[in-house]
Amino acid sequence: MKNENLIQYIYGIADNVLILGQRLSELCGHGPNLETDIACTNIALDLLGQTRSYYQYAAQLSGEGKTEDDIAFLRNERQYKNVLLVEQPNRHFGYVITRQFLFDAFHLLLLEELQNSKDDTLVAIAKKGIKEVSYHQRFSSDWIKRLGDGTQESHKKVQEALDDLWRFTNELFLMTEDDKIALENGVGVNVLTLQEKYNQRIKEVLDEATLTIPETKYFQKGGKQGIHSEHMGYLLSDLQYMQRTYPNMKW
């Protein structure tokens, strides 16, 4: 497998955790109470830690003296390969939890499969990540249940978030060209095979939470091709601000 394809494959996984980590870190200090504030920050820390492992590996593969920060901060919007789901804004806590829940279920399945990769570095990152993401999934599932089966207001709010965010879930299971090449080489995961388990897991929790998956005919996609929502540019202006304003400096 060519390095370039592997690098792109890594971006496809790593950009999701970077962007979701960035979104969660916006909340630090503004949570509904101290305990959830600390928990959300924990998840952000895990995700950003994973991001670093992926990017350090990608930087090493690309040679050229690249660093993790070049990859994180100095690409253009079209070069980020995260799915649309993770860049959706923190409209309210119901959105934060629903976005997390919809991603965590996928993330855990993905890492479980990635453990079987022929690429030792990816296997190591996946193994470490599984422990963290299992916790994330437990946290977001518990909160989905609390909000769904809590008060009338919380039920309404979290259902509203689900109705809105569900249309972004299909994209998680689309295979890009780089995904296909990685799969053929025994490095990548066949995400197509994860969808059934994913739907099962999601339904289980939503049933308990008395929430329903909306009937959706039209799903949104584009992130994996670098075609993002209008939110992405603003997220990147924050993320890249220092590196763009003060190029080539050490921090």
Place this chain on the structure above:
Amino acid sequence: MSEKEIKNLEEIFEQRIARDEKIEPKDWMPEKYRKTHIRQISQHAHSEIVGMLPEGNWITRAPSLRRKVALLAKVQDEAGHGLYLYSACETLGISRDELYDQLHTGKAKYSSIFNYPTITWADIGAIGWLVDGAAIINQVPLCNTSYGPYARAMIRVCKEESFHQRQGYEIIMTLAKGTPEQKEMAQDALNRWWWPSLMMLGPTDAESVHTAQSMKWKLKRKTNDELRQQFIDQTVPQADLIGLTIPDPDLKWNEETGHYDFGEIDWDEFWQVVKGHGPCNKERMSARVNAWEEGEWVRDAAMAYAKKQEGKKLKKAI
């Protein structure tokens, strides 16, 4: 209880303090001791929580992944400090909701330093270096304070704060050694944070209303002016080492006293900020109140859900 009995208890209590015994939540304590401790511990807890805001302001814009993770972890530590300080305070018979209410209505104070804005990345370094540095000087003596839960909380707080202080200094040092633009950023941050950091150690001894009583209860071991001098003596060489200039033309080493002499602090500014008219008092308070109000439905949901689960369990048991 008769007056004589109370007097007797008070005497025993003062003797225990004199013997450096720890006072625990279930022990008898004078009402004033309890109130003073609620005031100070909650003020400290509020400072941790409000203090998350100026630094949180830079998490999404941190210049490298390493710095972003470190800052996020640091701000999370502050939340943790808040959590165990509120818990320590609750042992004195007040609820966290009541404490929040005091903060949100302006009845309780928090450290004024957090009412200054963080306008460049260097401010994150300056806060760690100077603000956490001054905080440690204030807080280390509290590890031996008379109220047990507070003293124990402070041991953990101080360990983490000294890590933060080193981290902040390392940020500033990196900038000071960097490009001219970075060095200028570091100097500018020092210029803006120096004086407010000195004010953090509190009003001069002559103006400090709580000092005498607090010294007696070992809630305070040194006076504000002593602590301030210690902070200056410790920090000036650190600035020298990385080639930054303390923004005080009157700063001078005094051979005779073995301390630095320093210039006049602008106490009008101090009182202005304490009374709510600093650059960010309004912003900080509205951020806290917003987070609390917008989180209400979430907290209500968690309570309602827990009740339902409890009901289900009970049904099963029957």
